[in-house]
């Protein structure tokens with residue numbers, strides 16, 4: 183556990199103050215959460231109540247009805263989970279930009295210690311860095327992102343293979359420490375009836391209308407109302423249902439069907455993982471066969487993709503995505519906070535090949551608006567964009583094609599990266615994540631190799647086309663379903 187904890191300031195713990203504060207920003211769940219476990223440990227050790235602040239800002243970049251609804255559904259689940267426990271959950275939703283300023287500091291003034299979520303993306307690390315010196319009490323952040331603690335190694339891995347080799351050597355030791363599955367069950371802790379009026383008067387607790395994400399409530403907020411909510415529900419409860427559905431109906435064929443856009447063959451849990459409604463640890467336990475234990479893992483097998491976990495092939499394939507590929511992005515994001523999103527941080531060969539082809543004729547160039555509305559000449563690309571616009575999620579196979587074509591139809595790689603970032607951040611429930619950047623930068627060859635002999639515009643970047651994709655997998659129904667421009 184200690185490998186997952188970092189102190190962000192050198193202020194002391196104040197054992198006599200009123201409560202322990204857990205400032206929940208990224209692991210928005212009441213179970214399987216190392217940060218919550220740490221906060222509970224402090225509260226028990228100090229004999230103080232635990233206050234969990236779960237806030238939602240309106241001034242976040244890309245705040246919209248879609249993102250707010252998903253987060254509020256998660257807050258409602260957490261409010262219900264904490265309601266039956268001694269923990270004081272404090273959901274707070276900003277009603278105008280800047281209204282929430284000062285809330286964390288105000289709560290921290292009465293706190294023995296503040297615990298936060300160590301999540302390496304979007305504006306969270308900047309927010310933590312700015313907050314740390316302002317807090318009059320120790321501020322710790324805890325990593326509950328994945329199976330591998332991000333700060334266990336300073337090394338940055340440039341390929342999935344080298345990361346797999348490392349995981350196969352080091353992960354068994356980490357699997358011995360799991361977050362508590364049900365930390366609130368049987369919990370005994372001093373309780374806090376209510377927060378002082380000077381806090382709740384200025385920063386009122388979110389009411390029922392907010393926690394229901396009622397359209398009448400959303401309409402009052404200064405957020406983007408042109409990106410509507412989607413059918414996919416937020417919150418830990420829906421995420422667990424979805425995970426069980428995946429394990430029962432799709433996992434056994436995952437390795438064969440995960441590339442098929444017309445099939446419900448993948449977990450669709452990336453939004454739940456992004457907002458922390460579900461933990462990797464919990465999902466990991468759900469997909470493992472009964473009776474599996476880490477001592478099965480044995481020795482490293484040189485970074486091979488299959489065979490290390492000693493579980494059936496589809497589960498091996500799933501864990502390679504969930505653990506190797508997902509946590510590879512967290513490795514880069516946590517160790518290179520200043521440039522992991524940067525075009526210039528791509529491998530030198532990739533930058534060189536794009537530069538060499540910068541002035542190649544580009545028969546198709548589209549504006550951001552044409553991309554956004556799905557107005558290109560390519561029906562499959564337009565359908566992929568249609569699914570992203572209407573469902574807030576789209577299929578990995580199409581994401582790869584989608585990104586490659588944005589590169590081909592943009593004046594430069596740099597501009598293509600900006601477009602991918604904008605579209606994912608605005609429409610995708612799982613956007614603004616370390617994985618969003620590894621996906622978009624993979625399109626431009628991060629974690630990839632050169633593919634000879636080279637072709638116009640792409641040089642030696644891996645090429646993809648809609649015609650090739652449509653030869654490999656069925657897309658007829660997909661085109662019909664999502665092909666209408668926005």
Ligand SMILES: Cc1cc2nc3c(=O)[nH]c(=O)nc-3n(C[C@H](O)[C@H](O)[C@H](O)COP(=O)(O)OP(=O)(O)OC[C@H]3O[C@@H](n4cnc5c(N)ncnc54)[C@H](O)[C@@H]3O)c2cc1C
Nearest residue numbers: 448449450451452503504507508578581585612613618621
């Ligand atoms: C251009 C591009 C943009 C992308 N943007 C995002 C994004 O914004 N957010 C995001 O979470 N993923 C992104 N990905 C990665 C991947 O496409 C999604 O994670 C996956 O499609 C989510 O669907 P799923 O949950 O059904 O995945 P499953 O196949 O069920 O996989 C389970 C989990 O493993 C992880 N995973 C799966 N595929 C990958 C991958 N290729 N790289 C890293 N982790 C992976 C995800 O957390 C996923 O939820 C992007 C990929 C590309 C090529």
